[in-house]
Amino acid sequence: MFLSDWATITPEAVSQQMSFDEGNKEWRYQAGLSTSMAAKQAEGVAYLCRLLQQHHLALLADEVGMGKTFQAIGVIRLLQQLKPDAKILVIAPNRNICSQWKGEFGAFEQDHWHGESRKPLEVAEPESKLEAMIERVGKGDHHVYFTTIHALSGLTKESDGADKVGLAREHALELKARVMNYLHQEGFDLLVIDEAHYLRAREGGSQKVAAAKAFFGEGEGECPLAKRVLLMTATPTHSSVNDVANILRYFAAEDDLKNSVTQNDFDAAHLLTKYGLRRLRLLQGKNGVHYAKQHYRKEIAHPVSFAENQNAELFFGLYQRQLVKQFQAKASNRQFLYGYLEGFESFGEHDRQAIKQDAEQQTNEHGKDAFSKAPDTELLHQLSQEYYGCFNEFPEHPKYKALVDIFVPEMLTPDGLDDIKHLVFVRRIPSVRELTKRVNTRYDNVLGHQIAQALELNESELKAWQQSHWSRVWLNRYFNHAEEFEEPLPEDDEDTSELSADDNQLRSRITELFVVKKRDPNALEDTRNTECTNVGLRFRKPESIFSLFLEPSLDYEKEAYGYHFEQQSGDRKRATYSTAAMSQRAQRHQLNNVAVNEETQISENLPTIWQHLFEQLSDTEKARFRKWNAATKENFANYFKAGVLFASPVMVELFCWFYQFDKNNRLYKSGESAHTRYIDFIQHTAPKLSESMLLWYFKAALETFEDVCKKIARVGLDEYDNDWRALKGHTSPAAFASGETSNRDSLQLSFNSPFYPNVLVATSVFQEGVNLHLQCNQVHHYGIAGNPGDHEQRVGRLDRLFSKVNRQFKNGPQGELRISFPYLEHSFDEDQLASFLERKARAESKLDKCLLDDHDAHVGTGKSQHWQRYLKQPESGDGSRVADPYPARFK
Known part of the structure; x- marks a missing residue:
């Protein structure tokens, strides 16, 4: 497969490289069964490749919860297959989401990818700051790098200047020049921006917007940061009809965004038809029936x-x-x-x-x-x-x-x-x-x-304990006894x-x-x-025989354990139970990295509750x-x-x-x-x-x-x-x-x-x-x-x-x-x-359809009469008849 093939790539070709039926690498796309989510994801990868080949820009706007991340990873894997040293930058709202992306790469490799690769795909650790991400790029050890959208807002934290917006722009240009130098002035092979609607607010003169314009290369007459850009958001029209255009304007010339038919500069339907892919979520039930959100x-x-x-x-x-x-x-x-x-x-x-x-x-x-x-x-x-x-x-x-x-x-x-x-x-x-x-x-x-019912407290005792906010002090006074577990406890x-x-x-x-x-x-x-603590410790501490209670059976179904350990501790012997159970399972099932204890074994038939749970x-x-x-x-x-x-x-x-x-x-x-x-x-x-x-x-x-x-x-x-x-x-x-x-x-x-x-x-x-x-x-x-x-x-x-x-x-x-x-x-x-x-x-x-008007954008002040009729109730029907707003088109 060559890069030029992306103009005509098909879902069938995609499924020769990856499966979207988790764990089933024999799965292949069949055009007549395209209502399944697996089929939609294969279609998504193929169509996104076509958009990136044609426009160098694509907007993946599938409804929430449809596997947009896996589709993006599919595109990245195909790109790396074509260009083994490809460099990809993923920008997500925060470090946590970047970490989830890194985990998704591992899951995709294990359960979905079955294509050939000339070299493994190396994924870097996420970085919250642009400088740290760029340093990683300079080392050149990875294919995929991560940073956050939030990083664009924090470029002037150490600056005392009055013109924060101007300083943000200058700093972003410096950082872009540095990373472009590392990339031999060619830029990233692919830029992926997750939750791209974070870039929708272009007005107001924020530092983030100024930094983003400079870093991505909008209107600078220079090489863009990336050769191809994949934007991802389930709500590209988030709060305004102009959101779609505002996001795309970072990466495309305004003349390219115009509707040549209507001459409407920023017509969302035109932009989504040209650059976008949006399908609606379907949940598959019994007997192949599909259900949409309605x-x-x-x-x-x-x-x-x-x-x-x-x-x-x-x-x-x-x-x-x-x-x-x-x-x-x-x-x-x-x-x-x-x-x-x-x-x-x-x-x-x-x-x-x-x-x-x-x-x-x-x-x-x-x-x-x-x-x-x-x-x-x-x-x-x-x-x-x-x-x-x-x-x-x-x-x-x-x-x-x-x-x-x-x-x-x-x-x-x-x-x-x-x-x-x-x-x-x-x-x-x-x-x-x-x-x-x-x-x-x-x-x-x-x-x-x-x-309290188990303790058989009377009404006045129950009331007193509750009024004390269920305190340890009251409970200990009620029992008024010494603690049973006085030895040092594990950390x-x-x-x-x-x-x-x-x-x-x-x-x-x-x-x-x-x-x-x-x-x-x-x-x-x-x-x-407390009495509660002491009972809890019985079920947790290996020295208590009750620590066996929740252990799995020796064969994980019904078999009891044949012995427990006993060791000398000072002038007394101390038994250990859950540790012995773990050791016996390690021996039986060849579990590595579990120390097999050589302590004295005391023969005893010791069952657990697991057998009865399994039954x-x-x-x-x-x-x-x-x-x-x-x-x-x-x-x-x-x-x-x-x-x-x-x-x-x-x-x-x-x-x-x-x-x-x-x-x-x-x-x-x-x-x-x-x-x-x-x-x-x-x-x-x-x-x-x-x-x-x-x-x-x-x-x-x-x-x-x-x-x-x-x-x-x-x-x-x-x-x-x-x-x-x-x-x-x-x-x-x-x-x-x-x-x-x-x-x-x-x-x-x-x-x-x-x-x-x-x-x-x-x-x-x-x-x-x-x-x-x-x-x-x-x-x-x-x-x-x-x-x-x-x-x-x-x-x-x-x-x-x-x-x-x-x-x-x-x-x-x-x-x-x-x-x-x-x-x-x-x-x-x-x-x-x-x-x-x-x-x-x-x-x-x-x-x-990702279309709003200003009247729909925000909550107003007028109370609607009989407003309860607007509460949605489940409808009957088959979701497979639901039409996708901006589907993948291969003809």
Whole structure:
């Protein structure tokens, strides 16, 4: 295949080099079966090659969740096949997304690429700064390099000059000259820009725009930065009809962008027809039926009011009165009054320093459209303080309570766990922390009552413990006994994190009861182990026979272990159990890199609960498990144990089982050996499994384990030395993402597992570049998006191929993605939502074609009558009849 062939390249030719049916490298494109997503991706690669050959510029605008990254990698692999020393630059919004790109290259090579290569494709580590990326290019060790769009905004941080825009341009020109010198003045062979709509705002004189124009070579009369440019965004018309042209103008002469028929300089339909490729997402269900988004999206409005809280209603009325009074000079701009003000989302006291840091980070990454600051923040803070002075509490916001009621069941049961995951988007940063805290508090009440029931606390004791916020101090006073595990603990078992007071408030108090605190006699809080800690340690410490309980069977199905270890420790002998189990599996299954222990072996027949869990699986589930090799089974066992012991309510369930068993055991079977007690405990719990959370999590973890490894964690299925530390770090039912994105990857992994967090509250930092779809099909717009493009990006975190909705259709005829809008009745909040839904409904058909007009761009001020009719409900039909707006054309 030669570069000249790209003008006529076909999907059939593409599929000779790569497969888009994951893991099936025998797959080939068949023109008559082009409705599958695999076929669309092969068509996408071929058509993008044609556009790049003809125009040196292409815009991949497939709907969210259709594998745009893999299509781009397909193009890159073909380019490198033709030119082994090709240089490619990938620019993504931030370093986290760049890291995900790097992982996608590995997955593509392993599961999709089967073409010949003269040399391996070398992919560099992502760099957040242009200078560092250019230094890597100078070394010449790689084919693919990464940097961030955000890097274009930070070129003048060290400068004191007044003309920041001019300095940004000059610095960008210097950097471009340096990299062009490394590339022998020829430029990159391909430039790929992910989430290209970040470049849409060309007006306003920002540093980013000035730097981008200079760096990419727009209007300079010089060689462009790259010979070919591939732009990627699911929402090229994000908030304005001019967005498409604004993005393309960085890389094409304005005369080339004009519509020669209408002489309309920037006609989006013409530009997308010429440069673009956009197909709509189809989820394939049983019997080959396809479903488009209109077949499964269900929009729900949740009205809330102050009916049950008159004081809060008075506060809200006073807030609105003061708002109008304070900003009456802006009354002519009624948009201000509807402008996503903080009072429609949050009341209360917050960690103001943390909020300020989050706001600064969010504004840096997302610009002013992130709405990280509200003009009424200080007003709301002042009024909240006055309210607190009167009532010794902060006013209750009814939208908080409404969502928490939806998120947290009154009692945790296996039947309710299927719908336990919720994704929430907010506009105001204070809402992120407040919602997280309230969800964790409500979960604490549910889980605390379960523990209290096992302890058989009377009503007054239960009330006292709850009023103490489920404290360690109260529980230790209740038991009033010495700790059982006094020996030094492994580092992994200690909670050594440094948390602010605010973070401590956000974390689950019930989970904290199971955490081994760092021993500090001067600490203000009680750091001694609790009864919960001691029970938890039994299931984690290899010295306890109960550490065997969650170990896989020796043959990974039913076989018991034949011995445990015993070693001399000082003047006493110490047994180890889970370590011995691991050693026996390593010998049996030839697991490398696992030390086979030579300690004294004590013969004993020791089963685990795994056999009974495995027996509860369906034939399909057993078949899925049995196709794995031993290393994959070992990896899954580590994943499952980490999740249930650190990041799920199963630890509470195990505590309740063990406490009741141990209490009865002490009463009726005193003097029996630890081994006998352990086996009795297995016999005690085995009948409970069929209706247990432990079994539900076992099945849920099994169902999506391969997808978690391949699509989210980017680890090999057989990486059995993985301890899944990310799961151990998310131990609360609710978590949040705002501002700093350093924990983006671990949050994404944990939310896509069946384990904690159950509720993820996020600002616009999680609006793009993260996949949150494996376990969740419910998204709540606590604060509505600023425009249709933002809204579609948010829903697109869940609406993707291989999503939970996709699995529902594969298992049956019903699938549903629930999209919820809570709002304050009879307020500006309702007017704002009504206006948004009306405009969204009018814009949706045009948005699919990437066409908007200025009337559709932003939320207005006029409340639509009977606005509930704009809420979308699932339609019937076959998605294969849905026409793609800008399809691949090969004739």
